[in-house]
Amino acid sequence: MGIVGSLQWILYLLFLLVIFALCVWALVDLLLRPASAxxxxxxxxxxxxxxxxxxxxxxxxxxxxPLQLLPFLGLLSAVAAIVYLVDVKPAVAPYSRKRRGPGRGPGGSTGGW
Structure with missing residues (x-):
């Protein structure tokens, strides 16, 4: 494998790692959202x-x-994660914000004297 082949392999690996990271990020974000949102x-x-x-x-x-079973399905995984992160996540975000307790927001009591 020459220099070009090595560079292609590194870029391919980075591409698949980014897809996997996007999927994990989308899945974790989904788990933190309430079902009612x-x-x-x-x-x-x-x-x-x-x-x-x-x-x-x-x-x-x-x-x-290491496994490389059906690597083309990684692209479909990227599509699913990107659709969630770009379309669904921003839509459900206003319905899943945490409520602030007293004294934790602008205009509220900050404690002290």
Missing amino acids: FPSAGKRTKNFWLLILAVATFLAFLALP
Whole structure:
């Protein structure tokens, strides 16, 4: 393998690692959102997205170099994660913000004297 082949292998590995990281990020974000936020935002249910992203993360893991089973499915994993992160996550974000307790926001009591 020459220099060009080595560079291609490194770029391929980085590409697959980025896809896997996107899938993990989307899955973790999904798990932190309340289930009620999804219908409120007009999106599919949390269980639907959990199934899609869990399968996508699993396929992205299988596409990594030591296993390299069905590496083209890594691209489908990227599509699922990107759709969630670009479309669903911003839509459900306003419905899943944490409520601030007293004294923890602008205009609230800050304690002290």
